[in-house]
Amino acid sequence: MEKSDRTPNLCALILAGGKSSRMGRDKALLPLEGKPLLTRTCQIAQSCANPVWVISPWPERYREILPANCQLIQEVATDSGGATHGPLVGFAQGLTQITTEWVLLLACDLPQLQPEPLQQWGQLLDALPESTLAFLPQHPKGWEPLCGFYRQRCLTSLQTFIAQGGRSFQAWLSTQNVQPIPQVDRSLLLNCNTQEEWQQIER
Numbered sequence: 001m002e003k004s005d006r007t008p009n010l011c012a013l014i015l016a017g018g019k020s021s022r023m024g025r026d027k028a029l030l031p032l033e034g035k036p037l038l039t040r041t042c043q044i045a046q047s048c049a050n051p052v053w054v055i056s057p058w059p060e061r062y063r064e065i066l067p068a069n070c071q072l073i074q075e076v077a078t079d080s081g082g083a084t085h086g087p088l089v090g091f092a093q094g095l096t097q098i099t100t101e102w103v104l105l106l107a108c109d110l111p112q113l114q115p116e117p118l119q120q121w122g123q124l125l126d127a128l129p130e131s132t133l134a135f136l137p138q139h140p141k142g143w144e145p146l147c148g149f150y151r152q153r154c155l156t157s158l159q160t161f162i163a164q165g166g167r168s169f170q171a172w173l174s175t176q177n178v179q180p181i182p183q184v185d186r187s188l189l190l191n192c193n194t195q196e197e198w199q200q201i202e203r
């Protein structure tokens with residue numbers, strides 16, 4: 001994909017701050033196609049969005065493996081007990097750094113992700129009504145929040161929700177104007193949480 005294929009006014013934010021407790025090792029560093037999963041996710045994001053940010057409570061762990069021009073955001077991500085706040089808070093903190101109208105939010109652990117669908121979906125953003133705050137794949141029980149598009153201005157309602165103790169993406173999205181991305185091949189969105197799931201990924 002050429003640089004000119006990127007959707008204007010779209011940056012990407014990649015979440016790399018989970019505990020990977022079910023996997024037992026850092027999912028961002030799992031090797032796929034000869035590179036860490038996070039590196040691959042950044043490269044895919046770079047093919048359709050600019051700039052690409054990675055937000056993590058431990059950014060130094062990833063500095064050496066990021067492609068050129070990707071930028072790290074240090075997340076303040078632990079409460080007094082040392083637990084991370086989860087992806088919704090990471091997203092909100094990352095969003096404060098962003099100045100483009102739209103952001104592509106991605107989990108770092110999407111081993112089946114491909115650039116072409118993201119690029120095609122990004123090209124639909126301009127046709128969305130101004131009132132649409134997010135453009136996401138749907139699944140039978142709700143939205144797929146960690147592979148989709150958000151307007152930067154959703155930050156205001158997100159911060160209010162978090163200040164009231166909210167931590168659930170699905171609960172927050174149920175109060176927002178979200179449009180479904182049409183005709184999503186759901187196999188692209190497979191996320192990999194356990195060793196058993198990881199062993200089934202074709203490499």
Ligand SMILES: Nc1nc2c(ncn2[C@@H]2O[C@H](COP(=O)(O)OP(=O)(O)OP(=O)(O)O)[C@@H](O)[C@H]2O)c(=O)[nH]1
Binds near residue numbers: 056077146
């Ligand atoms: N920046 C950031 N990313 C997070 C945080 N929690 C989860 N994520 C990311 O969100 C995505 C989905 O995470 P999960 O698989 O639900 O959780 P996980 O903590 O990575 O894994 P488990 O410990 O097994 O639940 C992954 O890309 C994680 O790196 C967080 O507190 N901050």
